[in-house]
Amino acid sequence: MSGTELNDRAQLLLKNLVERYIRDGQPVGSRTLSRDEQVALSPATVRNVMADLEDLGLIHAPHTSAGRVPTSKGYRLFIDNLLTIKPLNRGTVSTIEKQIGSSVDSNQLLVSASRQLSDITSMAGVVMLPKHEVAALRQVEFLPLSSRRVLVILVINEREVQNRIIHTSRDYSPAELQQIANYLTQLCAGQDLRQARERLLREMDEARATMNQLMADAIEMAAQAFATESSENDYLIEGQTNLMSYADMGDMERLRKLFEAFNQKRDILHLLDQSLHSNGVQIFIGEESGYEVLGDCSVVSAPYKVDDKVIGVLGVIGPTRMAYEKVIPIVDMTARLLGNSLNQLK
Amino acid sequence: MSGTELNDRAQLLLKNLVERYIRDGQPVGSRTLSRDEQVALSPATVRNVMADLEDLGLIHAPHTSAGRVPTSKGYRLFIDNLLTIKPLNRGTVSTIEKQIGSSVDSNQLLVSASRQLSDITSMAGVVMLPKHEVAALRQVEFLPLSSRRVLVILVINEREVQNRIIHTSRDYSPAELQQIANYLTQLCAGQDLRQARERLLREMDEARATMNQLMADAIEMAAQAFATESSENDYLIEGQTNLMSYADMGDMERLRKLFEAFNQKRDILHLLDQSLHSNGVQIFIGEESGYEVLGDCSVVSAPYKVDDKVIGVLGVIGPTRMAYEKVIPIVDMTARLLGNSLNQLK
DNA sequence: CATTAGCACTCGGATTGAGTGAGTGCTAAT
């Protein structure tokens, strides 16, 4: 057992052990394993193998006379090599399809996707908001509010609307604002928000002398309005409360930290970002994720695509001890269905 | 002790008992109370009085030989008659002022208000979204999306912007849409959304024969677009996780139900609605609220006003055993400050 | 007559110790 390869017997035992542990939540001992039909071995032999597995860091005994429990490394090996994925139940697919299909706008779509994930798996479902790599500006509207405050409406990508309020250095009449908006719309339509902003700033520097005051004002305002606030960098989460039912989530304090991480969003977002360039379902087990708060959680994630281009990630978060063989296909399928639906909406 | 009035001594003892219990979280016994300087009585006497208080249902012993704990009724009497409210700490006021004052749009304002409430009290802070009793339509814009889907932008009340997507029976050209939007803007500007909708529908019935097709289409669309989705019926909540630190919140299951109620929003909203017509701080203690999930929670709420008109409610939710004398002025002050700030933004 | 001292009693919580059972590692036999 030189560390690199596990013989068949060891693999079989590990597989059985992990499956049992996931099912019952109890450390599993040699007797239990040896009673299994597929394992035609005496407890003693099983013990020997288990000792080896423990040396390899795949399983571990919570205390001297308890059974063994998989470590993260054990889960990893199990998932990568031993897991037999359950084909998706017919009904489940159509449930997801129906729910997701009935959404009319893209936001509703994302909400129902995360809700589906959470409902079906009884864990927490997350859906990252889609990244529009092309943020093509379509139209700019200005509306005067009270003194020196102007509402800016940006229509982006045929679909998305952003509202911002900017402060101006003097009051403008509705007519002036209209004029400025038209000027900007015409100037920037079809361009990326970031690029448009940079180009405008350059232009202002170069042509400062020649342009009229209103144009200068317009560009000034645009610079403010286009400040790319990243509403993109965000996600939806549903069913957090499901996690409160799992005993293995440890004490209240851990759970609290976890929930705070959900609110903070930063860490979770970084984690999801890592799946952005993966090709299919990806799994982070416990501390593997690199985030303390996710200590005894696993994250099963998958990128979703529109036009064969990955634009976001979705997944579920739950206890390490979860039914991977069911969760993986669910996440996979949901990602596909979400992609399809987004495509149709486009 | 005929039930209606408590003599001074009994009141003093109740006051002390509640204060002590709130401070220490332990049932308080006769010895402890008699040791208090203000109470110059022997434990035995205290016991007699406590027996009376228990008969009145104001306090209650968790078990034979524990001290006494206030009941909801006891808390109620304490709060209504015995509580000496702490004047607000100077620093606290300016903290709230600073935080709230630095918000530029109304939504940010509400967020920072609820965050302040939660931060300062270490409980959960809620802020109901303001009810705009006058939802005066200001401008309507239509933008064509892909086939038969149209983005509607409604600007309401100088400040608020709503985006909706409607489905049309055929494709319209941008020019047509522009025309329709202009027509509607001109027709409905300044009117309440609901009224406008009704009037339009009536008009359509009456003048169906005489109007041209485009007008008819316009009204048809407006009917769809104005469908008053009540984004009003909602609230923000911050610092839910704070509640997880309180031991008295009972077991995980209760807490889970509570969190689900926060997500559901319905019950909490009903409760807050009740404060909408109260004049100042209102307090719901435990089961008083009528909602099972709030079993061992209290809600301290206050309406906030713009132009002397109540438009919303804010408050905190925490364990029944909270420092009311501090929380009450905080909620009160935050409501005032939020009102002021909203006024300035207007 | 209100207050208090004294006393017997109750009950929850912490501590202890024995018993149980699932599990282990090691060794010797197969």
Added chain:
DNA sequence: ATTAGCACTCACTCAATCCGAGTGCTAATG
């Protein structure tokens, strides 16, 4: 290589016990 046997470990459960805080009642007291 596998297995049977054995001594050992250790968490968990349960009952017994003790302790202390608190109570209600009664009789004494100013």
